[in-house]
Amino acid sequence: MLLSYLVRFLLQILCLALLLGMASCVSVSHQNMPEENSADLGLLKKKCTLCHGLPHPKRHTKEEWGHLITIMTKRMNEKNISNTKEELSKIKSYLQRNAR
Numbered sequence: 001m002l003l004s005y006l007v008r009f010l011l012q013i014l015c016l017a018l019l020l021g022m023a024s025c026v027s028v029s030h031q032n033m034p035e036e037n038s039a040d041l042g043l044l045k046k047k048c049t050l051c052h053g054l055p056h057p058k059r060h061t062k063e064e065w066g067h068l069i070t071i072m073t074k075r076m077n078e079k080n081i082s083n084t085k086e087e088l089s090k091i092k093s094y095l096q097r098n099a100r
């Protein structure tokens with residue numbers, strides 16, 4: 001009796017953990033981004049999700065974004081991912097004007 005109660009209890013915890021996990025995944029892919037539907041955000045979504053998730057501008061300060069764009073440009077060149085100066089400067093200014 002005690003054992004079956006314990007198993008049920010553990011299963012309930014497992015289900016709860018799974019549900020919470022799914023909820024947090026959903027919230028990551030639907031995070032609120034500034035300038036919703038703008039061309040610059042579209043560019044960020046297109047160019048900056050090829051290797052990792054969509055980075056939120058509030059993750060870094062204006063200065064940090066300056067360095068990060070340089071590093072990410074290197075990463076893109078290493079992988080032969082096409083990028084133009086114009087695209088990168090648009091992405092950079094989007095990130096910097098919405099930065100932390």
Ligand code: HEC
Nearest residue numbers: 047048049050051052055059068071072075076079081091
């Ligand atoms: C070619 C693959 C690639 C592309 C494309 C790419 N990144 Fe990255 N990014 C990486 C890697 C790899 C790291 C891990 C750190 C490192 O090795 O430099 C990273 C780390 C980051 C981080 C790190 C830290 C954090 O806050 O979690 C940010 C921010 C970031 N990238 C932003 C961008 C932005 C903005 C773009 C678009 C301009 C972009 N990335 C495009 C490969 C990429």
